[in-house]
Amino acid sequence: MLRAALIAAGILLAVPHPAEAVFPESDSAVERPPIWAAGVTAIETGDYTRGLEIMRSFVEENPEDADAWSLVGFSLRKLKRYVDSEHAYQRALEVDPKHLAANAYAGKLYLETGRVLDAEKRLAVLDELCKAGSGCEDREKLAGMIENFRKTGKAGDDW
Template sequence: MPHIFAYMLFGLLGLVSMALDPAMAAGTEEATEVDADYTKAKAKIAAEDYAGALPLLDQLTASQPENADAWNLRGYANRKLGNMDVAAASYTTALTLNPGHLGALEYQGEMFVELGQTDAAKANLKKLQDLCGDCEQAEDLAEAIGVSG
């Protein structure tokens, strides 16, 4: 009888360790690789290497179509490169997946400013303020619009 409890304890410890390590729980290294690609893409964007980030982001959005963060960064990189149609579609996808995505609301709003669509940008600002008050994203968008937050 004591052996059963030992097996149960080892099984429980195994489950806990998998919960603490998502890559292990998935049974593959794909989760770690995806995180690494996302991290690489963010680093390229931080270095203003938008063209270098796009292949990583295209790959991420293809392999993880439900990843609103990847769609948002894909929109950002495309906007910075002047690909407004692709940027708009990417932001729309990010916001369809997560309507309260603060980054996508800010960046889409900044795109609206660049396109001269001030009313749409102000609508995004209102959504941000409703979601997070005077958070960084709302302040940055207000500044881009040229209004006080």
């Protein structure tokens, strides 16, 4: 399930060279250093503290990397550090307002903190991106979570 979330973030580990990642939303493959793969692996295995440490180090060197900021936010959200997570997602969206994962994960954060109207704003962004041909899976997932939240008052923990 986390692998699917990371794939939704545009992070596909290349094989057989795990230090490289391909980002489909860009025009060309982006080569990442080994520290990137270590951070993704930590997050994939649920070691959010280590993944956060690694990704924070990465964004210090690469402050304009929306993917890394999204993963910082993801890790912080999983650690229930919601204020810091929101700041990281906001930073990712400053860098790239159309970043699929940052929009979707921010929506999830808003549901986890009881802010359904803010989650719906992220869904509206994903609606527009989906019309443009991308983001439909993220959009569908967030839409389902919002619907479930409205019925149950709970965000769920499947993302």
